[in-house]
Amino acid sequence: MFASLHTSALTLARVERGGKKAGAGRLSRLLQLASTRRRLASLDDSALADIGVSREEARRESARPVWDAPASWLR
Template identity: 40%
Template sequence: MTDKCNAVPNVAAGYAGIPRSNWIQRIRTMLALHRTRVDLSQLSDDQLYDIGLTRDDVDAELERPMWDVPSNWRRH
């Protein structure tokens, strides 16, 4: 019989070969993005106009998944 404990990845060592610190940073980035999108949704139409966005732009941004970060946020 196989020991199921050995089948569980060692999170402390990193999941799927990615260090835990990278996962923590990714989670922080996703949370920051979520907060930014919420803040954006609370702007008035006049404020959105001032920064060159429409309510439709904001709605489209809010529909994006939390892990879908802008390309300029990603490290290359």
Template identity: 45%
Template sequence: MSSLSLARIFPRFPALPRPGLAALLALHRQRQRLARLDDAALEDIGLTRDAALAEARRPLWDAPGHWSHAER
């Protein structure tokens, strides 16, 4: 079985550092926990319910921008 990479599938796009699967799954869990916080906890961290739910709805691959520039 040959290994496929994005660079082989899309050769014009350079390989960029990306977060690993474990980091993406951790991000997903954090977003789900954020959605379950009560209003008092959200107020403590300075977020509205709408902002917390919007963050929780972001797709798994929509990781923070600084992750793509992280050194490995």
């Protein structure tokens, strides 16, 4: 699954920006976002309370697909 996600994200990024360098930067940010969402899902209730996020908010955010990224992450 990861390999196909990696290939799809890279292909999409190259098409949108028209180059390997731009595509690699976007891919890196998308992979960082996926990692951040996984870590958010693994936080305990105490850690979530410390950052002001409810368990439900963390669940919703971590369930979002990697391509559902804020526009600022794709620049």
